[in-house]
Amino acid sequence: MQTGDGLLARIVANEPVSVEKLCSLCDASEAYGNGIVEITQRGSLQIRGLTTASAPRFAGIIEILGLDTGSRPLLLTSPLLGIDAGEAFDSTALLAQLKVAFRPDRPDFQGLGAKVSVLLDGGGSLHLDAVPADIRLEATSNYLFKLSLAGDAASAAFVGYVSMNRVVASLEDLLRLLADRGPGARAKDLVAGLSLSAAPAITRPPCDPIGAYPLKDGTFASGFALSFGHTTAAALKRFAKSAADQGVRGLRPVPGRALLAIGSSLAGAEILRESAAKEGFIVDVTDARRHVIACAGAPACASARLPTRELAPDVARAARPLVGTPHVVHLSGCGKGCAHPGPAAVTIVGPDLVVVNGRAGDAASSTVSSAGLVADIERLCNTIQHG
Ligand code: SF4
Known part of the structure; x- marks a missing residue:
């Protein structure tokens, strides 16, 4: 790239x-x-x-x-898959089967887009509830996986529970449906044509x-x-x-x-x-740097109009009021928003745009000078904390 x-x-x-x-x-x-x-x-x-x-x-x-x-599809697995003391059962054998099933030369998957992803969450302390994927598999109990489509754990459309020995075949069916629709197709396109029931509520607390x-x-x-x-x-x-x-x-x-x-x-x-x-x-x-997301920015990225990583340490100091909240400040060198496609409490889009509660590509609510940038972010973070 x-x-x-x-x-x-x-x-x-x-x-x-x-x-x-x-x-x-x-x-x-x-x-x-x-x-x-x-x-x-x-x-x-x-x-x-x-x-x-x-x-x-x-x-x-x-x-x-x-x-x-x-691989194609892209395979994402939970950080401690198979070794987490809190897992109900071991999913590593399934992971091995998926790696074989997703071999690159497979003719029926050639139509899959490069961004199509399959997520395998083995449960335990470090789960992937916050990570979005096209197809989600979450280990529950008794060798059953919760299968859902298009989103993170809260937003994905629930398909049903699949037993361990049926997982690969079920995924192959779904991936073939996507591949047949061509490289632009994502799981959200499948959801539109299926009548799916409401997903069971999420009970796991967020993890870090x-x-x-x-x-x-x-x-x-x-x-x-x-x-x-x-x-x-x-x-x-x-x-x-x-x-x-x-x-x-x-x-x-x-x-x-x-x-x-x-x-x-x-x-x-x-x-x-x-x-x-x-x-x-x-x-x-509780480190305030966890509340700042910065893309590669200038000079690393040719499209950038903001030295995001150079600014990030000062911005983190300004973002201290966000510690203990789920909010983040996003420094984006341009409107593409590579580092954080979702909304942020404050997004600075190079060179000088400020988006509040939105994405890098959203309409800016104001502009900011480079001299006033850190002070402005601090003011906005204080408003969020106290708002
Ligand atoms: S958001 Fe823009 S500036 Fe930042 S890495 Fe992506 S393309 Fe480059």
């Missing part, structure tokens, strides 16, 4: 990546890209700054490491990957978020090495621009928290 700072590679990790592989990936990011590593809101790993000459060599490394650059989570084998997964979704390959490699010192067997990028270190003791998780903080990662759910 072409961006302002060169080509961008996206890697989808549906399983933990070993420390050795992650370190090799960081080395490749420095050798062939610009050493900037990102984790997206949907949990993909992005390597920036590749060139037309270096990208094929980088792709060769990814192939050797056996990392996944995405930041923290320590018990695993089935008695060890822990520790979650940290990247500051505004990005870091350097050098920082990530240093962190991965300190994780290995604590017995961590793998690291997984997960939704929420976060990283899980899997397999330490509880004491090791505390040591890792210090290592993560030293690298500038977010280790506390």
Whole structure:
């Protein structure tokens, strides 16, 4: 994918990546890209700054490491699938079946659009209720999955409950229906033609990957978020090495621009928290940086008219009143809103537009000067908190 700072590679990790592989990936990011590593809101790993000459060599490394650059349909799995102590049953066998079913050469899926996604949520503490997908499968109990279409857990249309041994066939039927409609078709187009009943209410509280989570084998997964979704390959490699010192067997990028270190003791998780903080990662759910979403912005993106990441630390200080609320400030270099397609309490669209309670592409309510930007955001955040 072409961006302002060169080509961008996206890697989808549906399983933990070993420390050795992650370190090799960081080395490749420095050798062939610009050493900037990102984790997206949907949990993909992005390597920036590749060139037309270096990208094929980088792709060769990814192939050797056996990392996944995405299937068709795109498969999203819950962060601790199969290892979360809170899961009712283990869905890893199903994941293996889906990977086989979604092989890229499958003729009947060739018509699927690149953005069509299937989400497999194994339950447990780190669920995917807030992540939207075309087709959702959520483990319930007794080897039953709740099947729903087009949206996040609250908005998706409920289809029914499917037993484990019927899941693959049911998904294949739905995906063929989508593929037959061509690459522009999404699950919301199927929903329009089906008479579906109301979805059962959601009972799970929202979750955040930041923290320590018990695993089935008695060890822990520790979650940290990247500051505004990005870091350097050098920082990530240093962190991965300190994780290995604590017995961590793998690291997984997960939704929420976060990283899980899997397999330490509880004491090791505390040591890792210090290592993560030293690298500038977010280790506390009450950190105001969690309330600021910034796209790559200028100069990294050619379309950007705002240095979003340069502004983000000051904006986070201004966004402190939002801590404890679900609200976010979105800094978008242009009206495309790549980093946050949904609405935000405040969105700044480069170079100077302010959208309140809307998306980056919505009509602006005012404009702001670069000198007054941080003060204006602080004023708006105070209004939201007290409103
Ligand atoms: S929102 Fe605009 S400026 Fe930001 S990354 Fe996307 S295209 Fe670039």
